[in-house]
Amino acid sequence: MKIHRRSLALMAIAVLSSAAAAPALAQAPSILVASTTSTQDSGLFGHLLPLFKAATGIEVKVVALGTGQALDVGRRGDADVVFVHARSEEEKFQAEGFGVRRHPVMYNDFVLIGPKSDPAGVQGSTDIAAALRAIKDRKLPFVSRGDRSGTHVAELRLWKDAGVDIAADKGDWYKAIGQGMGAALNTAAAANAYLLADRGTWLAFRNKADLAIVVQGDKRLFNQYGVMLVNPARHPTVKKEAGQRFIDWLVSPQGQRAIADYKVGGEPLFFPNAGDPNA
């Protein structure tokens, strides 16, 4: 009995220490970046991070969440860098003293996805506000992220642009699922619903079913990404040197070229614009 218990304890210690040793073996400096599902699901990080590691030796660990959640991880001091896409939320984060300085990095655009049969009759339009009004007027199924993500924030802004008070006007046709971009696309694919998506995730998404892009090209669909170091004055555990090197690399000519080089099916997913002071 004694031996039994002791061997059990020894096994536990052995297994635990091996679990502990696994990350310790990789002695390379590492930073934690809280980012969005769109940058991960589109495969951008899979392309960028090996290049950054080759250039600097720094390992980047990415936790992919919605923009609202990613910023909350930064607020709690659990990330070194936040890399998200909702300018109003980012500026709030900075104003609260959690972010050091916001750097624009790249953009892509949102697209309105819908069933190929297009019951709203908006296919080919470049007026997102008119398209949303048509969906609302006919009460056609619409899937919303509903998760305070960058895409959700943009969707709410577009409803406002369309003159629709979505909080008051939503009905059974408006499904807020509270999940990531991929889950929203899966739901829309199953329900033949309309939804707003970022182009990168849409292009990389593999379960398109009967969905297609119905509205694109409206300048209100612009989708800017920004990066910030979490304020070390607020959270002393932030790895400021390594985190700042990641930010510097993203906005450097080398990093910007790496972003431009990332393509899926020959199409670029993100467009670097670190030099744009208004972005």
Add this chain to the structure above:
Amino acid sequence: MPDNASALQLVLSGDPALFSIVLLAMIVSLSAVLLAALIGVPLGALIALTSFRGRDGAIVLLNTLMGLPPVVIGLLVYLALSRSGPLGAWGLLFTPQAMVIAQTILVAPIIAALSRQTIEDLWLEYRDELTAMNVPWPGRVGTLIWDARFSLITALLAGFGRAAAEVGAVIIVGGNIEGHTRTMTTAIALETSKGDLPLAIGLGIVLMAIVLMVNALAWVVRRAAERVAG
């Protein structure tokens, strides 16, 4: 993991990314089950053999804790381990250790509740004998745990099954970081969100196969040990 690969191809080709995911998932879940056993079995035995005020309440509570939602445990462990939380100085959030902690909390009540039932049933059978022989307390507990060991394996397997299958806790406290805290279940969730449903299903089948192997191994060990113990 490479694009356009089925899970079967990944397994057959010995894909290193898949291998590290499987390895991490097993290390985390097995560590959690062992730690939970060290807590749960003695706790179950204690409740089985003692009578105290509120014992019925304690048993109902323990049985209820078996149904703790993983996502709630994940959230509580997240808040505790966060840099802004009480244990933030440990710096354990988004590490495999955080995943072990969360799964230990998930599994310990299951092992404790099932051990309590098993040992109590055996106690009813042994009580007169052990009392008559005037066996001291530690000896009683030891004898009961030892004689119940084959049934307790089932309790451990139930705990392992729960740990290996859950995604809610590990995805919150681990963060699903590629090459660091990505396990089978969080990889399945990720591939589903990328719309790669065939790969997600394939990974699910791989996970089931591994759990099946662990259970088969436990069964073989049990059979062999029973023959020896005769």
